[in-house]
Amino acid sequence: MSVRLRIIAAIKQIAEEQKVKLPPLTDDLTLHETGFDSLAFAILVARLEDDLGVDPFTLSAEVTFPNTIGDFIRAYENVPA
Amino acid sequence: MSPREVFALRDHLGTALTERTISDPRHAVSLSDVSRGCCLGGRGDELNGRSVLIATSGQLLAGLALIAIDGIAGRMLLCPPDLKAEHLASIMSDAEIDAVVTDQPARFSGCVDALIIPLELPRPAAKSAQTVRATEWLMLTSGTSGVPKIVGHTLEGLCGAIIGDRPVPGEAIPVWATFYDIRRYGGLQIFLRAIVGGGSMVLSDPGEALADHIARLNARGVTHISGTPSHWRKLLMSGSAEQFAPRYVRLSGEIADQAVLDGLKQAFPQASIGHAYASTEAGVGFAVNDGLEGFPATLLGEGRGAVDMKVVDGSLRIRSRRAAHAYVGPDAAALTDADGYVDTGDMVELRGDRYYFVGRRNGIINVGGLKVHPEEIEAVINGHPEVRMSRAKSRRSPITGGIVVAEVVLTADNDPARADTVRHEILAECRARLALHKVPAMIRFVPALDVTPAGKLARTDA
Numbered sequence: 001m002s003v004r005l006r007i008i009a010a011i012k013q014i015a016e017e018q019k020v021k022l023p024p025l026t027d028d029l030t031l032h033e034t035g036f037d038s039l040a041f042a043i044l045v046a047r048l049e050d051d052l053g054v055d056p057f058t059l060s061a062e063v064t065f066p067n068t069i070g071d072f073i074r075a076y077e078n079v080p081a
Numbered sequence: 082m083s084p085r086e087v088f089a090l091r092d093h094l095g096t097a098l099t100e101r102t103i104s105d106p107r108h109a110v111s112l113s114d115v116s117r118g119c120c121l122g123g124r125g126d127e128l129n130g131r132s133v134l135i136a137t138s139g140q141l142l143a144g145l146a147l148i149a150i151d152g153i154a155g156r157m158l159l160c161p162p163d164l165k166a167e168h169l170a171s172i173m174s175d176a177e178i179d180a181v182v183t184d185q186p187a188r189f190s191g192c193v194d195a196l197i198i199p200l201e202l203p204r205p206a207a208k209s210a211q212t213v214r215a216t217e218w219l220m221l222t223s224g225t226s227g228v229p230k231i232v233g234h235t236l237e238g239l240c241g242a243i244i245g246d247r248p249v250p251g252e253a254i255p256v257w258a259t260f261y262d263i264r265r266y267g268g269l270q271i272f273l274r275a276i277v278g279g280g281s282m283v284l285s286d287p288g289e290a291l292a293d294h295i296a297r298l299n300a301r302g303v304t305h306i307s308g309t310p311s312h313w314r315k316l317l318m319s320g321s322a323e324q325f326a327p328r329y330v331r332l333s334g335e336i337a338d339q340a341v342l343d344g345l346k347q348a349f350p351q352a353s354i355g356h357a358y359a360s361t362e363a364g365v366g367f368a369v370n371d372g373l374e375g376f377p378a379t380l381l382g383e384g385r386g387a388v389d390m391k392v393v394d395g396s397l398r399i400r401s402r403r404a405a406h407a408y409v410g411p412d413a414a415a416l417t418d419a420d421g422y423v424d425t426g427d428m429v430e431l432r433g434d435r436y437y438f439v440g441r442r443n444g445i446i447n448v449g450g451l452k453v454h455p456e457e458i459e460a461v462i463n464g465h466p467e468v469r470m471s472r473a474k475s476r477r478s479p480i481t482g483g484i485v486v487a488e489v490v491l492t493a494d495n496d497p498a499r500a501d502t503v504r505h506e507i508l509a510e511c512r513a514r515l516a517l518h519k520v521p522a523m524i525r526f527v528p529a530l531d532v533t534p535a536g537k538l539a540r541t542d543a
Binding site: 038039041055058 | 476477512
């Protein structure tokens with residue numbers, strides 16, 4: 001499974017657990033519009049760290065937290081292996 | 082006997098001394114040998130009025146030293162087994178130690194200012210020691226970080242909860258045991274119950290496998306035993322409980338949740354099972370013997386017995402003659418507030434007519450500014466029938482500072498193929514009973530969880 005698909009799957013799983021009704025996940029959807037609160041994002045980032053072995057948001061002080069789903073996924077795709 | 086009526090531990094040994102013993106895996110010493118002998122090579126008098134450190138490699142010699150020195154020394158500081166070497170010097174200085182009683186004299190060869198007296202198993206003595214004063218008993222707190230605090234007790238305060246425990250003549254001698262180390266408050270309570278209450282004492286040993294320990298408890302005929310919920314969960318998990326049938330089972334030192342109480346009731350159907358609240362500072366607070374977790378709200382209040390209790394800002398406060406009288410040392414903080422209450426730092430919550438312990442104030446996990454006690458999450462997880470023990474902890478998060486994750490130990494007979502199902506059932510129960518930020522974001526199954534030398538679940542990151 002690609003990084004993108006794994007991220008989408010993790011988002012859907014957490015939405016179900018947190019009882020969040022997700023809109024269609026498009027690249028230009030803002031993270032705010034997902035309906036996720038900071039706890040849901042914290043869980044997402046932690047699970048992805050376990051799944052993908054990386055947490056791009058604590059890796060570097062220069063990384064700013066993304067605005068959209070597309071930015072969020074790219075943050076993981078662009079991490080040097 | 083002293084001018085004023087002062088009683089020391091040696092004056093409380095009671096009767097049937099030949100039949101009663103203090104034992105560990107290697108030795109059994111009868112109380113008649115303790116009473117007639119000397120473990121200080123005849124040099125006990127040299128400790129008169131001194132501030133004595135008791136530093137031993139094992140519990141047996143520590144217990145013998147307590148009986149030998151109480152009523153002679155001005156104060157005695159009982160060194161716990163896990164005291165870090167770097168804390169020893171400051172503790173000795175704060176307690177103004179000027180004598181050391183030890184079976185490890187090499188450890189103190191640098192202490193030129195202190196009198197070092199070697200400790201050994203008792204040998205027949207020409208004359209028996211006489212109580213000349215009320216000795217101050219010093220113990221160390223078991224906090225996991227920083228220098229332990231020195232807490233001052235008296236024998237009278239330490240024995241305050243031991244009332245009417247003397248065996249009825251003709252009845253079998255009670256044989257006490259504890260998973261604790263007697264150099265800690267919880268273990269010392271049991272040692273004193275055995276000695277003052279007319280019983281025998283079977284000591285634990287860190288090098289001994291649990292199955293061997295239980296076999297030894299059986300061989301010695303142990304009737305009364307105490308430990309932390311973590312100790313008991315380990316025993317229940319081991320399968321060794323089947324060969325063991327104590328009459329009296331007590332839990333203290335950690336929160337006794339319903340799951341561990343029910344587990345013990347099932348394992349020991351004939352036994353009286355109860356949990357007690359005690360701390361090194363506050364002493365023995367109360368015992369709960371109705372088989373339920375938490376304690377009745379009616380225990381709170383003043384003037385209804387030896388112990389006054391109240392809840393302020395969510396934490397349990399205790400005022401009691403069994404409490405320590407002070408922290409000891411030149412820079413020691415006050416032990417009690419202006420009204421004489423000790424703030425235990427144990428947080429409680431009123432639900433219906435009962436208070437429930439929710440955790441330690443300083444163990445709180447912060448999830449995006451919301452406070453979470455790991456213990457309240459563990460209590461829910463431990464309620465699953467296939468869970469033996471669990472640990473909730475904080476995992477660092479770039480977004481909320483921390484999130485809750487949990488490690489879970491399944492029961493011995495658990496089918497590994499059910500792990501995913503169990504995970505979902507645990508999470509469903511957590512979601513039903515806890516606020517969302519308290520539900521573990523991740524659950525990891527582990528074969529075992531560390532327990533500290535003090536018998537408590539290790540919480541390195543809390």
